[in-house]
Amino acid sequence: MRDVVSGTATGAMPDAPELLCIGEALTDMLQQAPDQWISRVGGSTWNVARALAALGARTAFAGAVSRDLFGDELVRASAAVGLDTRLLQQVDRAPLLAIVEQGEPPRYFFVGGDSADLHFDPDALPEGWSGEARRAHFGGISLAREPLASRLIALAERLKEQGVAISYDPNFRNLMAHGYEPTLRRMCAVADVIKVSDDDLRGLFPGLGLDDAMTRLRAFNPDALYLLTxxxxxxxxxxxxxxxxxxxxxxxxxxxxxxxxxxxxxxxHSLHRHPDRPLRAHLHAALAAGSAACLQRGATPPEAATVSRLYDQLQAEGVA
Structure with missing residues (x-):
């Protein structure tokens, strides 16, 4: 059984979202001690969606979660920050879990061989769901898990044809170690914005130095905007x-x-709200949001006021 949380399947979609994040939402199981664990909502693309909503952007997350306490908590946490839940599907499948071993940076492995995320159905989205979309973000493990990955890549390509700007963050995890390069090439080719970290580059291009890995990545799409942390x-x-x-x-x-x-x-958010900003100002906006997120434990959306304060600080100091 499948349903779309809060929405209808027919008729034009009122107040359709301008920003879309499409992929996985999951539950992080965090080890506190050898026999103690706590759960936290998470997922790479879903985290981006919540952060955008917290910054005040009209944002929706599109993906599938389980119909149980884990999925219900993801729905609740989405609504709590004003994230549009009309594209969020709940299905009768097991939840996707990320088992997070303690350490800095944290180490992950995933549990969910036939979990809810894999059953996301783009054809079941409400009519008009992408009519106002200006940007759509993809990435994370959703692009490394079939049959979901193929659906999402095709969806990114269709949105691109509609004039929607695509952003992509591979967010490398070990399950991408083999056979991921065709997805990397295809997503880079369609992306207007590509974000990677130095850890991502080490995983995606093992054996290459960081500068060579970045050169290799840029060759997939020389015209994209690249954020490297x-x-x-x-x-x-x-x-x-x-x-x-x-x-x-x-x-x-x-x-x-x-x-x-x-x-x-x-x-x-900066590209959407302030497209005429110079490159450095957009970078300051990214750093301000990332730093604000570090002030709270877990993948908690940064507070808009804190992001604004840190952005103003970076602009005033001209940090470079």
């Missing part, structure tokens, strides 16, 4: 021959879970 709070934003570097503002870090996703949201 590196250790020590350093990030680069580039398009063609134009590039800039900046450092994140100093904050008291609770943890870094979800910081990369928040940085993506900060960049996309």
């Amino acid at each position: 590196r250790g020590g709070g350093v990030a680069y934003l580039s398009r063609g021959d134009a590039a800039c570097m900046a450092r994140a503002p100093a904050v008291t870090v609770a943890d870094t879970v979800g910081a990369g996703d928040a940085a993506v949201a900060g960049l996309l």
Whole structure:
């Protein structure tokens, strides 16, 4: 059985979202001690969606979650930050779980051989769901799990044909170690914005130095806007021959879970709301959102006021 949370399957969609995040929502199981675990809502693309909604953008998450306490909590947490839930489907399948071993950075493995996320059905979305879309974000493990991955790649290509700007964050995990390159090439080819970390580059291009790996990635789509985050709070934003570097503002870090996703949201929000900003200002927006996320434990959406304060600080200091 399948349903679409809060919405109808017929008729034009009122107040259709302008920003879409399409992929996986899951539950992180965090080890606190050898026999103690806690659960937290998460998922790369869903984290970006929540952060965008918290920043005030008209955003929807499209994906499937289970019809149980785990799925219900994902629906509740979506609504709590004002995320449009009309594209969120609940299905009678097991939840997708990420088992997170403690450490910095955290280490993950996933449980969900036939879990709810794999049963997302784009054809069941409400009529007019993409009519107002300006940007759509893809990435994470949803693009490494079939049959979902093929559906999402095809969906990204269709949205691109409609004039929707595509963003992509591979967010490398071990299940991408083999056979992922065709997906990487295809998604890079369609993407207007591509975000990677230095850890992503090491996983995607094993054996290559970071500079060579970045050159290899850029060759897949020389015209895209690239956000590269590196250790020590350093990030680069580039398009063609134009590039800039900046450092994140100093904050008291609770943890870094979800910081990369928040940085993506900060960049996309800046591009959406302030398209005429110079490259460095967009980079500052990304760093401000990522740093704000580090002030709270777990993949908690950054507070808009904190993001604005950190952005103003970076702009005033001209950090580079």
